Amino acid sequence: xxxxxxxxxxxxQFKAPVLAHRRMARDHYLMRLSAPLVARRALxxxxxxxxxxxxxxxxxxxxxxxxxxxxxxxxxxxxYKVVGVGTRVLADxxxxxxxxxxxxxxxxxxxxSHLENADLIGGGVGIPPMVFLGRWLRERGVExxxxxxxxTKEWVICVSDFKRLKIPVRIATxxxxxxxxxxxxELLKTVIARRPERPTKQSYTLYICGPTxxxxxxxxxxxQRNLPAQVSLEERMGCAMGCCMGCVVEVTTEPVxxxxxxxxxxxxxxxxxxxxxxxx
Amino acid sequence: xxxxxxxxxxxxxxxxPVMVASGTFGYGEEYHRLYDVNILGAIVxxxxxxxxxxxxxxxxxxxxxSGMLNSIGLQNVGxxxxxxTKLPFLRRLKGPKVIVNLAGESVTxxxxxxxxxxxxxGIDALELNISCPNCERGGIEFGVDPALTERLVAKVRRVxxxxxxxxxxxxxxxIVAIARAxxxxxxxxxxxxxxxxxxxxxxxAWRPRIATVTGGLSGPAIKPVAxxxxxxxxxxxxxxxxxxxxxxxxxxxxxxxxxxxxxxxQVGTANYVNPKAPVEILQGLxxxxxxxSLTSPRSLVGKLETPRHxxxxxxxxxx
Numbered sequence: 273x274x275x276x277x278x279x280x281x282x283x284x285q286f287k288a289p290v291l292a293h294r295r296m297a298r299d300h301y302l303m304r305l306s307a308p309l310v311a312r313r314a315l316x317x318x319x320x321x322x323x324x325x326x327x328x329x330x331x332x333x334x335x336x337x338x339x340x341x342x343x344x345x346x347x348x349x350x351x352y353k354v355v356g357v358g359t360r361v362l363a364d365x366x367x368x369x370x371x372x373x374x375x376x377x378x379x380x381x382x383x384x385s386h387l388e389n390a391d392l393i394g395g396g397v398g399i400p401p402m403v404f405l406g407r408w409l410r411e412r413g414v415e416x417x418x419x420x421x422x423x424t425k426e427w428v429i430c431v432s433d434f435k436r437l438k439i440p441v442r443i444a445t446x447x448x449x450x451x452x453x454x455x456x457x458e459l460l461k462t463v464i465a466r467r468p469e470r471p472t473k474q475s476y477t478l479y480i481c482g483p484t485x486x487x488x489x490x491x492x493x494x495x496q497r498n499l500p501a502q503v504s505l506e507e508r509m510g511c512a513m514g515c516c517m518g519c520v521v522e523v524t525t526e527p528v529x530x531x532x533x534x535x536x537x538x539x540x541x542x543x544x545x546x547x548x549x550x551x552x
Numbered sequence: 553x554x555x556x557x558x559x560x561x562x563x564x565x566x567x568x569p570v571m572v573a574s575g576t577f578g579y580g581e582e583y584h585r586l587y588d589v590n591i592l593g594a595i596v597x598x599x600x601x602x603x604x605x606x607x608x609x610x611x612x613x614x615x616x617x618s619g620m621l622n623s624i625g626l627q628n629v630g631x632x633x634x635x636x637t638k639l640p641f642l643r644r645l646k647g648p649k650v651i652v653n654l655a656g657e658s659v660t661x662x663x664x665x666x667x668x669x670x671x672x673x674g675i676d677a678l679e680l681n682i683s684c685p686n687c688e689r690g691g692i693e694f695g696v697d698p699a700l701t702e703r704l705v706a707k708v709r710r711v712x713x714x715x716x717x718x719x720x721x722x723x724x725x726x727i728v729a730i731a732r733a734x735x736x737x738x739x740x741x742x743x744x745x746x747x748x749x750x751x752x753x754x755x756x757a758w759r760p761r762i763a764t765v766t767g768g769l770s771g772p773a774i775k776p777v778a779x780x781x782x783x784x785x786x787x788x789x790x791x792x793x794x795x796x797x798x799x800x801x802x803x804x805x806x807x808x809x810x811x812x813x814x815x816x817x818q819v820g821t822a823n824y825v826n827p828k829a830p831v832e833i834l835q836g837l838x839x840x841x842x843x844x845s846l847t848s849p850r851s852l853v854g855k856l857e858t859p860r861h862x863x864x865x866x867x868x869x870x871x
Contacts, residue, residue, distance in 0.1 A: 282585060283585065283586065284586075285586055285827055285828060323825065323826070328618060328772060328801070328825075329617075329618065330615060331615055331618060331619065331620060331771055331772070331821070331825055332615050332620060332824060332825060333824070333825065357615075372826070374827060507610065507611070508611060508613055508614065508615075509613075510613050510620065510622070510824045511576070511582075511823060511824040511827070513578075513582045513583065513585075513586075513827065514578060514582050515575075515576060515577055515578040515582050515583070515598075515823070516575070516576060516613070516622070516624070516824060517575075517607060517612070517624045517627045518612050518613035518622060518624065519610075519612075519613070520607065520610050520612060520627070521610060522609065522610065531603075531604035531605060531606045531629075531630070532604075532606070533606050534606055534607050534609075534610065534627060552610075
């Protein structure tokens, strides 16, 4: 596999104007920033590192993966869920204000040179990066299906984005309020089993982003079925530039040397081959 | 009068007092993609160990009020890979001094590291990490024991002509005793403080927030402790050049450390919050001095005005 345009292009840091900021579901917000350079350079799977508080609280930035970018209008969008101090403070930012932005960061999704079919599986706030990826793949003629999972109906986000991209969507919710009741990985498993043709390694990839149990289950499914799969991980981050070594994930030591068993989610990731991850 | 930001720490002259702290700046290249790191006074590398180290399990960091807790475990590429892949970039830099931070598990390892570095040009000083709180062996073991500190520094001192900086741990009862010991061993410069040992708890899960349970606390939360220790050491050893470290976020923080006796500073956690913090700090420092008609940051060093009854009020140390 190779990255389409090589490693990430240059990141920038500046105070980006907030063009829109709205609540889209309970605890979920969409923020649109004017960031022309980021919009032009970002690739699917990359993220931005945002300073949520103005004066030291919270101290550290928070990483958010991109929902999509628009190089023509110079805008970038991301969706976040309020889970702690950082996101709570960010939710109070109003349109017209500026937020300190660093990005684009991280290694983007990769795809095999002869990709024809792809499944996107997203859980919760792992759904948005699949929209950016889905658009990219569609624009390159890849057949895409999306599998979305969430705790409940209200948190199944971005469905309209996939519809707009003409990507078929299948849904599972934990409480059964929308789509199939239960795990989205089970749903994917059923659908894959029903398909007449087994995809080849060169022509297919499963892309995964979501909560750890979901990613682990999806990675297992891919392994059992011998399907290439990539996961986009989330981890608490310090610098997000590869310096603090704070955001590591343990990877299988082969073929890498044992001293490289902890890799940085911000730099070697956030996208990894699914089989490389030691799930904890 | 134009402001001249240069400072002297014994034999080591820096173009300005703003350095970046070990472990927060990699080996310089990463931040060079955002701004010209040639403006810095010095770059202190991430700790180098003899062999590559995998570091500690995740999670490794957690944010706490006005600070962060980390337990990285000195993950680094090891000495030989550093020499081959990291040092060439640092040597090409024109502005900043290059300070290599060393972490050993034994006195012998520190000596071996030092000797090997002697074969290379473009290194201006060594900083001995005798204060990492997150390693089972080495690190803090040395930094909390005056006799060990003195012995280690003396051994390293004997095999290099480069300025030796001892980086002190705050996790001691008497910082002055450790400072004296490092000085007795022959340290040219002292840098302080490393992180404070701390613990953060997830009370929902009844678990520690980071995998190794305890970690090192950094950021604005520790600044008062750092200032106090710099001031104490400066009072006791007024002739020893000090590098102040601990929660420096802006130029005002730098001036506070200098007033307490630091001749230079290291910016650490601030690099994560605002990657261009050192750039803004330098601008701010220049402005601070200009506003007060001062021509050099040296005129701040140790000038904290303290009540007369305090014995050993810092003597004036000329830069």
